[in-house]
Amino acid sequence: xxxxxxxxxxxxxxxxxxxxxxxxxxxxxxxxxxxxxxxxxxxxxxxxxxxxxxxxxxxxxxxxxxxxxxxxxxxxxxxxxxxxxxxxxxxxxxxxxxxxxxxxxxxxxxxxxxxxxxxxxxxxxxxxxxxxxxxxxxxxxxxxxxxxxxxxxxxxxxxxxxxxxxxxxxxxxxxxxxxxxxxxxxxxxxxxxxxxxxxxxxxxxxxxxxxxxxxxxxxxxxxxxxxxxxxxxxxxxxxxxxxxxxxxxxxxxxxxxxxxxxxxxxxxxxxxxxxxxxxxxxxxxxxxxxxxxxxxxxxxxxxxxxxxxxxxxxxxxxxxxxxxxxxxxxxxxxxxxxxxxxxxxxxxxxxxxxxxxxxxxxxxxxxxxxxxxxxxxxxxxxxxxxxxxxxxxxxxxxxxxxxxxxxxxxxxxxxxxxxxxxxxxxxxxxxxxxxxxxxxxxxxxxxxxxxxxxxxxxx
Amino acid sequence: xxxxxxxxxxxxxxxxxxxxxxxxxxxxxxxxxxxxxxxxxxxxxxxxxxxxxxxxxxxxxxxxxxxxxxxxxxxxxxxxxxxxxxxxxx
Numbered sequence: 157x158x159x160x161x162x163x164x165x166x167x168x169x170x171x172x173x174x175x176x177x178x179x180x181x182x183x184x185x186x187x188x189x190x191x192x193x194x195x196x197x198x199x200x201x202x203x204x205x206x207x208x209x210x211x212x213x214x215x216x217x218x219x220x221x222x223x224x225x226x227x228x229x230x231x232x233x234x235x236x237x238x239x240x241x242x243x244x245x246x247x248x249x250x251x252x253x254x255x256x257x258x259x260x261x262x263x264x265x266x267x268x269x270x271x272x273x274x275x276x277x278x279x280x281x282x283x284x285x286x287x288x289x290x291x292x293x294x295x296x297x298x299x300x301x302x303x304x305x306x307x308x309x310x311x312x313x314x315x316x317x318x319x320x321x322x323x324x325x326x327x328x329x330x331x332x333x334x335x336x337x338x339x340x341x342x343x344x345x346x347x348x349x350x351x352x353x354x355x356x357x358x359x360x361x362x363x364x365x366x367x368x369x370x371x372x373x374x375x376x377x378x379x380x381x382x383x384x385x386x387x388x389x390x391x392x393x394x395x396x397x398x399x400x401x402x403x404x405x406x407x408x409x410x411x412x413x414x415x416x417x418x419x420x421x422x423x424x425x426x427x428x429x430x431x432x433x434x435x436x437x438x439x440x441x442x443x444x445x446x447x448x449x450x451x452x453x454x455x456x457x458x459x460x461x462x463x464x465x466x467x468x469x470x471x472x473x474x475x476x477x478x479x480x481x482x483x484x485x486x487x488x489x490x491x492x493x494x495x496x497x498x499x500x501x502x503x504x505x506x507x508x509x510x511x512x513x514x515x516x517x518x519x520x521x522x523x524x525x526x527x528x529x530x531x532x533x534x535x536x537x538x539x540x541x542x543x544x545x546x547x548x549x550x551x552x553x554x555x556x557x558x559x560x561x562x563x564x565x566x567x568x569x570x571x572x573x574x575x576x577x578x579x580x581x582x583x584x585x586x587x588x589x590x591x592x593x594x595x596x597x598x599x600x601x602x603x604x605x606x607x608x609x610x611x612x613x614x615x
Numbered sequence: 616x617x618x619x620x621x622x623x624x625x626x627x628x629x630x631x632x633x634x635x636x637x638x639x640x641x642x643x644x645x646x647x648x649x650x651x652x653x654x655x656x657x658x659x660x661x662x663x664x665x666x667x668x669x670x671x672x673x674x675x676x677x678x679x680x681x682x683x684x685x686x687x688x689x690x691x692x693x694x695x696x697x698x699x700x701x702x703x704x705x
Contacts, residue, residue, distance in 0.1 A: 388665060
């Protein structure tokens with residue numbers, strides 16, 4: 157007996173050390189200079205926590221095999237994947253974490269909970285873990301463009317209904333011990349409806365809202381782990397899970413603020429039912445421009461601001477964009493990048509793409525930094541971004557996106573908009589920027605257009 | 616029940632600590648923070664390792680939980696590291 161007590165004592169001390177390392181690690185991860193170290197620290201914390209757990213297991217061979225297999229699969233995916241596929245990879249790994257907590261809670265249910273509080277924890281952990289799992293898989297499908305289901309399609313409607321049904325069934329399951337015995341295996345139904353409900357949770361959410369959903373699912377996986385920690389009476393699970401839950405929550409709020417929408421509106425309403433305000437009447441003629449003329453204007457510009465959006469990711473144009481930026485700098489032009497927090501499909505998507513193309517992060521500026529100096533910018537080059545530069549957000553109180561913080565490119569001396577066609581952005585709102593006097597539209601594939609500018613500079 | 620009150624206290628404090636620690640994060644680090652936090656949520660591995668294995672079903676559940684949590688841990692940390700290595704100052 158005393159040996160057992162010693163074991164738990166040693167384990168608990170190591171868990172406390174690991175918790176402290178996780179806390180420092182995630183703190184360091186939030187600052188540019190210490191981020192790499194922070195990640196190492198948290199990985200080390202994970203290592204000692206797992207080690208402290210596994211050395212006290214009587215027959216760990218099978219479990220070690222599971223870890224090894226997971227290590228091989230996880231490392232292969234992480235090292236082989238192209239940097240441009242990072243958003244969907246993060247979603248996928250997040251889903252696996254959710255699945256693990258779902259399985260933990262399932263196993264605890266089979267071991268028969270001792271008291272009602274444990275039973276309650278099992279139900280809630282199953283639900284959050286399960287929704288995180290299938291929800292993340294759907295997010296993975298959407299981000300990798302393997303899954304294309306319209307918000308209005310009947311499949312989406314069916315799954316959305318199942319999602320609401322799954323919430324009701326969760327409540328039913330939680331209250332079950334207080335009700336007369338029922339004649340069916342409710343637990344199997346709960347497992348299945350939870351997994352289907354996760355699909356219905358994410359399926360109706362549009363591509364432009366993905367940054368919010370991804371952050372939220374990230375937060376869920378942490379909360380599920382923390383609940384699993386309560387269930388297993390394990391403090392390191394509680395601390396680490398809570399930290400993840402908090403960081404996911406912060407990102408969710410940042411993303412929602414950057415869209416000036418409530419989380420409720422993003423998840424359950426969407427842009428479609430936002431009030432259709434007075435459609436702008438200033439739509440008139442757009443002024444197209446060709447590559448040769450655009451080059452002449454850029455060549456004589458002394459400051460250029462590049463605003464990338466999801467279109468740059470689709471066209472894989474980040475490398476030619478970096479090349480253009482360098483050529484402009486050689487030409488004596490000051491080049492900056494204006495990055496909107498929700499540009500792209502996940503938090504920080506543009507930053508990752510530009511980093512992959514070797515753009516240093518200190519030339520990337522946030523909207524608050526560039527907006528005050530916008531009138532001194534000679535040319536603002538908008539590459540496949542739409543709603544994040546839509547002046548309706550500041551000028552038209554009736555617009556669905558009114559109030560959303562934008563990059564105010566319309567205040568620059570000249571604006572180039574690189575775009576495939578005149579279609580509207582994810583919000584489905586017409587963009588008056590395209591019709592402004594100082595705007596020139598450069599139609600075509602972003603990669604080809606920028607490539608054309610690059611070769612003009614080289615000639 | 617007292618143990619739950621105590622652990623619930625740890626839970627609330629940790630969430631509060633997390634919110635305080637990460638409230639101001641530069642947008643450059645949004646993705647790495649998310650991905651790094653995601654790797655930390657693989658701590659479920661510690662829970663998966665102590666699950667009961669007293670039936671075939673329970674053993675299978677425990678094995679799968681260990682497997683998927685490990686993928687989360689290894690994949691998450693490596694992808695985060697790879698991403699952070701790309702971020703360079705001028």
